Amino acid sequence: MKVLYFAWLKARAGIGEETVTPPPEVATVGALLAWLKARSPGHARALADLAVVRVAVNQEYATLDAPVGANDEVALFPPVTGG
Amino acid sequence: MIRVQREDFDAQAEARALVAGNHRVGGVVTFVGLVRANAGETAIDAMTLEHYPGMTERELAKIEAEARTRWPLEAALIVHRYGRLTPGDQIVLVITAAAHRQAAFAANEFLVDWLKTKAPFWKLEASTQGEQWVEARAADDHAAKRWVAE
Numbered sequence A: 001m002k003v004l005y006f007a008w009l010k011a012r013a014g015i016g017e018e019t020v021t022p023p024p025e026v027a028t029v030g031a032l033l034a035w036l037k038a039r040s041p042g043h044a045r046a047l048a049d050l051a052v053v054r055v056a057v058n059q060e061y062a063t064l065d066a067p068v069g070a071n072d073e074v075a076l077f078p079p080v081t082g083g
Numbered sequence B: 001m002i003r004v005q006r007e008d009f010d011a012q013a014e015a016r017a018l019v020a021g022n023h024r025v026g027g028v029v030t031f032v033g034l035v036r037a038n039a040g041e042t043a044i045d046a047m048t049l050e051h052y053p054g055m056t057e058r059e060l061a062k063i064e065a066e067a068r069t070r071w072p073l074e075a076a077l078i079v080h081r082y083g084r085l086t087p088g089d090q091i092v093l094v095i096t097a098a099a100h101r102q103a104a105f106a107a108n109e110f111l112v113d114w115l116k117t118k119a120p121f122w123k124l125e126a127s128t129q130g131e132q133w134v135e136a137r138a139a140d141d142h143a144a145k146r147w148v149a150e
Helices: A007-013 A029-037 A041-046 B011-019 B055-070 B101-118 B138-145
Strands: A002-005 A017-019 A054-057 A060-062 A073-077 B002-005 B027-034 B046-051 B073-081 B083-085 B090-098 B121-127 B130-133
Touching (some): A002 A007, A029 A073, B002 B055, B011 B027, B011 B073, B027 B101, B055 B101, B101 B138
Antiparallel strands (some): A002 A017, A054 A060, B121 B130
16 A cells, blocks of 8 residues: 655655555554554654544545555645645 | 646736637636735744645646636636745636626635645745744635625
8 A cells, every 4th residue: 555645744754655455453543543653653643633634535635534554655734835 | 727836926917818709708816815925913934835746736726627617618728836935926817708707706716715724735934933824714714605695
């Protein structure tokens, strides 16, 4: 599974992109975020407040209960500020 | 049509090209967003726009398609820049063309409101006080929600 981090999530996590292999019980976005949080202090900082984290699975906005699997691209980023 | 690019754009040339040869068009609305020199009290030296290549294009295309289901548009164009910009630089261009002005005006405002809350772009402002990620504004969410059907 590919995980991408953008904006301040990237700065806090200390990484822009990583390939991870979570255990099979990590089957939803919510479970993935909880699992990622435990990977490093940087990850924990990036994911400390999930109210300001948006998630996309395969480039579509996704909610915490959305399923994720080994071949997915999951992106984590703050609320958008374009325009 | 949508485009995500580092380069600047020429709004007038884009508008002319967009409707060239289409004589059903009676009105063209062009919106250009610029980099402001200040964020509240703080003077800005530069603004860097980061985005999510791939998803950005998909979201902008979806927003354009949504506008086309709501208004009878003859043509629409969204150009959004990324990379490092300075005050006065153009950031975003939205052009809408329709037989009558009402559709062109309404669709244009809709596109700007929606892209601000849906397209995955993030602004990093640089000032003498350092760099800071711009926070999403509740006012933008509110503006976008106006367009959600009751």
